[in-house]
Amino acid sequence: MHSKDFLLTLYRTMFLIRTCEESFVPGIHSGEIRCPVHLSSGQEAIAAGVCAALEKNDMIFGTHRSHGHYLAKGGDLNALVAEIYGKEKGCSRGRGGSMHVLITDKGYLASVPIVAGTISLAVGAALAAKIRKDKTIAVSFFGDGAAGEGVLYEAMNFASLKKLPILFVCENNYYSTHMPIRECRPDDTVHTISTPFGIPSFSIDGNDVVGVYETAKNLSETIRNGGCPAFLECRTYRFRGHVGPDDNIQGSHQDIRPQEEIDEWKTRDPIPRLAEYLKETFSINEGEFAQIHSAIENQVTQAHQFAKASPYPDPLELTRYVFRK
Amino acid sequence: MSLENRPLTYSLAINEALKQMMEKDPSVILIGQGVKSPWYVGNTCKDLIETFGQDRVIDTPVSENGITGVAVGAAVVGMKTIVVHPRVDFMMYAMDPIINEAANWHYMFGGKSSVPVVFWGIINRHGEQAAQHSQALQALFAHIPGLKVVMPATPYDAKGLMIAAIEDPNPVVFIDDRDLYGMEDHVPQEYYSIPIGKGEIRKQGIDITVVAISAMGPLALEAGQTLEKEGISCEVIDPRTLKPLDEDLIFSSVKKTGRLAVIESAWKTGGVAGEIVARVAEECFSFLKAPIQRITLPDTPAPMSRTLEDAYYLKLKDIIEKIRSLTKG
Numbered sequence: 001m002h003s004k005d006f007l008l009t010l011y012r013t014m015f016l017i018r019t020c021e022e023s024f025v026p027g028i029h030s031g032e033i034r035c036p037v038h039l040s041s042g043q044e045a046i047a048a049g050v051c052a053a054l055e056k057n058d059m060i061f062g063t064h065r066s067h068g069h070y071l072a073k074g075g076d077l078n079a080l081v082a083e084i085y086g087k088e089k090g091c092s093r094g095r096g097g098s099m100h101v102l103i104t105d106k107g108y109l110a111s112v113p114i115v116a117g118t119i120s121l122a123v124g125a126a127l128a129a130k131i132r133k134d135k136t137i138a139v140s141f142f143g144d145g146a147a148g149e150g151v152l153y154e155a156m157n158f159a160s161l162k163k164l165p166i167l168f169v170c171e172n173n174y175y176s177t178h179m180p181i182r183e184c185r186p187d188d189t190v191h192t193i194s195t196p197f198g199i200p201s202f203s204i205d206g207n208d209v210v211g212v213y214e215t216a217k218n219l220s221e222t223i224r225n226g227g228c229p230a231f232l233e234c235r236t237y238r239f240r241g242h243v244g245p246d247d248n249i250q251g252s253h254q255d256i257r258p259q260e261e262i263d264e265w266k267t268r269d270p271i272p273r274l275a276e277y278l279k280e281t282f283s284i285n286e287g288e289f290a291q292i293h294s295a296i297e298n299q300v301t302q303a304h305q306f307a308k309a310s311p312y313p314d315p316l317e318l319t320r321y322v323f324r325k
Numbered sequence: 326m327s328l329e330n331r332p333l334t335y336s337l338a339i340n341e342a343l344k345q346m347m348e349k350d351p352s353v354i355l356i357g358q359g360v361k362s363p364w365y366v367g368n369t370c371k372d373l374i375e376t377f378g379q380d381r382v383i384d385t386p387v388s389e390n391g392i393t394g395v396a397v398g399a400a401v402v403g404m405k406t407i408v409v410h411p412r413v414d415f416m417m418y419a420m421d422p423i424i425n426e427a428a429n430w431h432y433m434f435g436g437k438s439s440v441p442v443v444f445w446g447i448i449n450r451h452g453e454q455a456a457q458h459s460q461a462l463q464a465l466f467a468h469i470p471g472l473k474v475v476m477p478a479t480p481y482d483a484k485g486l487m488i489a490a491i492e493d494p495n496p497v498v499f500i501d502d503r504d505l506y507g508m509e510d511h512v513p514q515e516y517y518s519i520p521i522g523k524g525e526i527r528k529q530g531i532d533i534t535v536v537a538i539s540a541m542g543p544l545a546l547e548a549g550q551t552l553e554k555e556g557i558s559c560e561v562i563d564p565r566t567l568k569p570l571d572e573d574l575i576f577s578s579v580k581k582t583g584r585l586a587v588i589e590s591a592w593k594t595g596g597v598a599g600e601i602v603a604r605v606a607e608e609c610f611s612f613l614k615a616p617i618q619r620i621t622l623p624d625t626p627a628p629m630s631r632t633l634e635d636a637y638y639l640k641l642k643d644i645i646e647k648i649r650s651l652t653k654g
């Protein structure tokens with residue numbers, strides 16, 4: 001049984017991610033935010049649960065949809081929001097935008113939008129950890145779509161062959177852009193792909209933050225103690241469009257997914273789900289939740305103020321950072 | 326409305342080329358990410374699945390390397406395959422089937438087997454999309470023996486060169502720029518093709534030759550019109566095909582004008598602009614009255630932030646200034 005404080009921490013992380021993601025919507029609509037933004041609303045439990053199971057120096061790698069991973073790994077909110085506005089104080093100094101975030105001092109090595117682009121890099125980080133014997137592990141976050149790329153299979157084979165400390169986390173939200181998973185794969189699960197490589201595989205409810213945490217905790221400890229890699233599929237759903245607030249097909253702001261499907265998944269929203277549990281188990285009242293919510297909402301509002309007030313990069317510095325000096 | 330005068334956008338001109346070729350030749354198939362998507366490939370693939378069915382128009386998982394190999398293999402056994410990559414950036418996963426396999430194929434098997442495939446890659450940039458969603462990588466392909474590379478700059482050429490690329494018995498890299506998709510022009514409704522390897526003079530002139538690649542064409546023309554008012558007469562050339570390059574057209578123009586600027590919205594080092602400049606230096610040295618100039622992007626990944634993006638991409642003003650400076654004296 002987890003403590004109230006611990007569960008509230010998970011709750012805060014998820015609520016922060018949701019609030020932050022949703023806060024970008026008006027700016028995207030108004031054009032103030034221009035870079036492609038892939039919102040992770042609905043998928044917060046995976047970032048929150050997995051990252052809570054990690055140590056500060058464990059190394060994570062993400063994707064185009066990685067604001068949640070960033071926040072859950074302890075990334076600075078102001079620097080994330082500033083990055084999305086393209087500001088010099090952003091976490092990548094306004095050079096990368098939403099799809100290229102990192103936290104240099106907390107083990108968030110990189111997120112990139114090339115599908116499956118960081119999976120083998122995460123294996124490389126795990127190789128380094130093994131050579132250095134520093135007891136850190138690597139985590140590779142990717143989507144169901146990435147299971148189409150051959151590099152994932154090469155990476156799993158090598159990780160297993162060399163017994164590298166890596167957790168592969170597949171966030172299966174059943175879509176890869178406009179393609180439902182059944183048009184990409186022979187069936188709608190992904191986790192079985194690791195078994196031929198001798199990598200233990202698990203498929204769990206990705207909207208149950210406690211379940212995600214517990215599984216990730218067990219796996220990460222086994223991996224850390226010299227076991228082989230593991231593969232964790234988390235079944236989930238994104239509430240928003242592939243990119244931006246909605247799919248905005250020819251300006252119609254419709255989603256390409258069936259409305260009943262979206263509505264059904266919204267009943268499994270990970271955030272109210274944990275809230276219910278907290279209310280029942282610890283009789284936390286609405287007032288306490290309201291306090292948590294308004295504190296986080298203020299933080300997010302302030303982050304936007306910070307970002308808006310920050311300067312853009314100096315165009316004279318266009319070619320800076322091509323090489324390390 | 327007479328057929329001759331029918332305006333069509335660049336993207337719909339591609340669509341018409343695909344339709345006409347699929348109608349004409351049952352061995353033509355189209356495969357790649359987003360052929361049924363409302364976002365990925367603009368309206369270039371409009372109605373194709375409905376008309377030709379899912380066996381010939383195939384949307385795929387995210388598997389660029391494998392799918393491109395599939396396209397090459399189908400071509401080896403006689404299908405005319407078009408494989409689309411909605412961004413050239415994603416095409417980097419597909420370099421093995423493109424370069425090691427398709428490009429070398431006909432030669433390394435002594436001419437006994439060939440690969441009638443079109444590698445269609447779309448340049449899609451601006452909008453703060455940053456380094457991995459903005460690249461123009463035509464030079465990588467132009468470097469490779471055995472690959473032809475076309476970059477149409479008008480709706481008319483988009484249709485004619487797509488048809489030529491499909492009909493060519495060799496691998497052809499067809500690269501278009503999303504910046505051109507909305508451009509409207511007269512496009513004949515009937516089937517036609519444009520010879521690969523033939524450029525076109527877009528504007529006659531006597532003071533300087535301006536070779537403009539792909540989406541730089543419209544900018545070069547605008548610059549040419551502005552400079553005309555100052556008494557500087559630009560001859561604007563659209564090479565249309567980067568490989569094989571229409572050297573004769575460029576050489577004879579430079580021999581006339583004695584000056585050359587090449588505009589390519591891609592990196593300077595090792596770019597196609599550099600190749601054109603080198604050939605002119607080799608062949609037309611004694612005709613030159615001024616140093617040759619490349620007008621390109623800096624050797625820098627595409628930045629995200631709007632201030633940097635604005636400094637990064639070529640603008641009309643800079644192009645005009647550079648051309649003007651070459652014609653002084």
Ligand SMILES: Cc1ncc(C[n+]2csc(CCOP(=O)(O)OP(=O)(O)O)c2C)c(N)n1
Pocket residue numbers: 064065113114115142143144145146147173175176177242358387389415418
């Ligand atoms: C190599 C490559 N191919 C294609 C794309 C275009 N693309 C961006 S996200 C995406 C789908 C990814 O789906 P998934 O991995 O399930 O992640 P999700 O968007 O569902 O979070 C695709 C195909 C890309 N970014 N990189």
Ligand SMILES: [Mg+2]
Pocket residue numbers: 143144145171172173174175176177
């Ligand atoms: Mg997905």
